[in-house]
Amino acid sequence: MSETGTAQGKYMYCIIRSGEPPQFTTLGIGERGDIVHTVNYMSLAAVVSDSPVMVYEGSRRDMMAHTRVLEEVMRNCAILPVRFGTVAPSEEAIREKVLKRRLGGLIGLFAEVKDHVELGVKAFWYEDVIFQEIVAENEVVRALRDNLMGRALEETYYDRIRLGEMVESIMWQKRTEDSERILSRLRALSQRTVVNKVITDRMVLNAAFLVHREQQASFDMAVQTLDAEMGKRLIFKYVGPVPPYNFVNIVVNWNE
Secondary structure (H helix, E strand, O other), rough: OOEEEEEEEEEEEEEEEOOOOOOOOOOOOOOOOOOOOOEEOOOEEEEEEEEEEEOOOOOOOHHHHHHHHHHHHHHOOOOEEEOOOOOOHHHHHHHHHHHHHHHHHHHHHHHHOOEEEEEEEEEOOOOOOOHHHHHOOHHHHHHHHHHHHOOOOOOOOHHHHHHHHHHHHHHHHHHHHHHHHHHHHHHOOOOOEEEOOOOOEEEEEEEEEEEEEEHHHHHEEEEEHHHHHOOOOOEEEEEEEOOOOOOOOOOOOOOO
């Protein structure tokens, strides 16, 4: 993190519904010894801690401090997460430019996330399993692969490019089929779904689901069933409940 000035402001974590200022025990970001507290306006409250007006650059320490606050707050409250690194110049700016100005919209967001949790599901193919499947299932790929064995790289350069392109195309087709199989089961149990970009060749699905608390046990069981059915090919990583990062991300421009 780096300072952009010496003025003191308020670091924002999330917004909650609260008529009375709640009590928290978690230390705020920056290890300054400040317990988080709230800035209240009508039925809304911003959870904040004291902070210089500065740029937080996303160090692991600061990200963990931000997350710890959200974890404490969400144990007792529905929350609307605020983007990491948001520092208000003053309590008055929070009241006027966030809580008061966006009152109706924020209350609407609370109606969407009330009694809901975010659950994350990622799925990965096991190492080399997808290539083995493609070779076993595709005669052209298998023949081309066999034809390259034992031959010099210089001699087979263009054939290797062709093989790589064929495998990549088939991988995307298989990824679509596998991800849709998973999503068809889980979407039915969620209020909303966000499918994020896959970030490795082995990743099949990277999705977040907004699930009603009453449906969470059913959602858990659905993930377990998918793991039982597809676990020889796929590794499932299932996380949650977490704050609804993928469904709410409040961004503030203090100069507006």
